[in-house]
Amino acid sequence: MTHWSVEGLASRLDRFGLGPVDLALEPGRITAVLGASGSGKTTLLRTLAGFVPADRGRLVRDGVDVTDVPPERRGLGYVPQGLGLLPHRTVERNVTYPLEVRGRVDARATVRPLLERFGLTPLAHRYPARLSGGELERVALARALAAEPELVLWDEPWQGLDVEARHELGVVLEELRETEHIPVVLVTHDPTLAFSVADTFVVLRRGAVVFRGDAATLLHRPTDAFVARFVGFENVYDRPTLDAAPAGSLAAWLAARAGPGGIAFPRPIAAVDGSGPVWDGEVRATHPSPEGLSLTARAGPIAVALRRPAPWAPPAPSVGSRLRFVVPEETLHPLGASEGDP
Amino acid sequence: MSGGGPAAPLRRRRPTGAPWLALQIVLGGSLLLLFVLPIYALFSYAGPAQIASAFRNAAVWQAIDLTLYASGVAVLAAIVLAIPLGYLLARHAFKGRSIVEAIVGLPVVIPHLLVGLGLFLLVIPGSPLFRFTNQIGFPVYDTIWGVVLVMVFVSAPYTVLAADLSFRAIDPRVLEASRSLGAGPATAFLTVSFPLALRGIVAGLLLTWARSVSEIGGILILAYTVYPGGIYGGPVTTTLSVLVYDIFQSGNLAGAAAVSCVFLLIAFALFLTVRFGERVGWVPWRRGELLP
Secondary structure, eight states: OOOEEEEEEEEEETTEEEEEEEEEEOTTOEEEEEOOTTSSHHHHHHHHHTSSOEEEEEEEETTEEOTTSOGGGSOOEEEOTTTTOOTTSOHHHHHHHHHHTTTOTTHHHHHHHHHHHTTOGGGTTSOGGGSOHHHHHHHHHHHHHHTOOSSEEEEOTTTTOOHHHHHHHHHHHHHHHHHHOOOEEEEESOHHHHHTTOSEEEEEETTEEEEEEOHHHHHHSOOBHHHHHHTTOSEEEOHHHHHTSOTTSHHHHHHTTOBTTEEEEOOOBSSSOSSSOEEEEEEEEEEEETTEEEEEEEETTEEEEEEEESSOOSSOOOTTOEEEEEOOGGGOEEEBOOTTOO | OOSOSOOOOOOOSOSSOHHHHHHHHHHHHHHHHHHHHHHHHHHHHHHHHHHHHHHHOHHHHHHHHHHHHHHHHHHHHIIIIIHHHHHHHHHOOOTTHHHHHHHHHHHHHSOHHHHHHHHHHHSOTTSHHHHHHHHTTOOOTTSHHHHHHHHHHHHHHHHHHHHHHHHHTSOHHHHHHHHHTTOOHHHHIIIIIHHHHHHHHHHHHHHHHHHHHTOOHHHHHHOSSBOSBTTBOSOSBOOHHHHHHHHHHTTOHHHHHHHHHHHHHHHHHHHHHHHHHHHHTOSTTSGGGGOO
16 A cells, blocks of 8 residues: 655646646545646656656655656556557567566466456457557556556546447446555546546646545536636636626626636526526527436526436427526535636 | 439449549659669670679679678668667757758768768878778778778668657657656667667668668779778679679670679569568568557
């Protein structure tokens, strides 16, 4: 059981600055690092893995500072974007690689149970170019585990996977959490996938940590408009938009309840449901999904995303028709001002 | 369209027009003809009897021996010197890199007679380098070292460029993954970079070898006649290319053509051997048709 902690870690790659980042990585817990493209997610992983030198701060493994230890002696398994499999080696020889470079002569026998566990035995003599996305992911994970890492870092695990392979990966990660008892750090730009597996969430924006906590906090207390939009809120309004609204409108009602950075709330039900003022909107678009019907309606100066939960009976309300709804006051999230925003 | 009704016959013709294809065949074919016709002329002018007698000629074999020996040494030199330079260029960004790249490309663009002249001036009897090379046992004027020197000069850039491109083509994330899995920098080079770059490097070495064997311009000046000495203990001779030139200068056109044919047959046999080797898996990358 190895405990890792990241303490005020900061690094610089070209002109991009990352950090300071503080994290506690506990055995058996999966941390998801979220952020848009260019937010520094990969730079954070590469700094932890030892490929980008840290300017400030420390990476500590069980009380020992490993910030300046070369990548091959950090005892962590880094799975880069694209998996980094060795194209000139078979599946089996990819998985034996970490043992071979350590001079282990029993490499093939040692990895046999690993290949079996990940369903790779029938593929052992194939080359990576002949495998599907899901199979490649399993090879990468088996290979990382063959090195007996005390921390797994995985950049964009879901990239390029079809729906079925994504589901399979979720199962594998769940199993990894239960059997290996090592901390796992995942990096992804897609929060919905991360919600299905991770325990702790870190949101990066332009190299800075803007949120750290669990999923419930992330979804129920989005700190600012960026985080709210990023985790999937569609009804996010900034202060200037709300302040300009005419009196008596939904926007003005929201303005009275908004924080300095505006306000966010989940899709209200597209019917008069619950207590509070009833608003009136004009339907602009409808999109069916297994969870129900999503609608967009115009209410004065703002557009509001609404839902009609399943089961709902077609036909969907036609575009241009009017509907009435209530925004439950308890679902409103006043937002703080975003750092660095005008 | 719905599935009803009789199926229309499949059209197997390409949608592009026949005139377009005809143009490609005519233009490309003309170039192929240009490649093939001079070789045909050599064989037809020499005739089987002359070629057979050239094959039995001791002087021809002495020249073949020297040429293969010297070009082999040039390839070894390229392995030792050119691959590291290619790796350096591929892996490190440094100031003046474009200058280094231009210098590497220089031997490819300058006429090889100039190369010989330049090298000759460098090691001209009486020059400091002349005394130095003689003292350390590498006299270059009219020795095998002179031949090798010219060959390396004109042919090593192909290996440098091939190594540079091959190393550069490797996904850096594959290297980072292997480092993280426990491979130190040297181990990662030997187990990842080198195997992945090998195919391209071998292709570069083949070009280096081919260019060495066909070199004449620089050799004419620096080592027209090669005397025994250093690593060469054979008889006084010339490279095969110089031998053909010699015979041609003496007015024996059929003889020059016959020796040229010997040259071509040997080159062709080596080319076929490499191709065959690829097919039957003598080389490590045939299984690696799977390489990216």
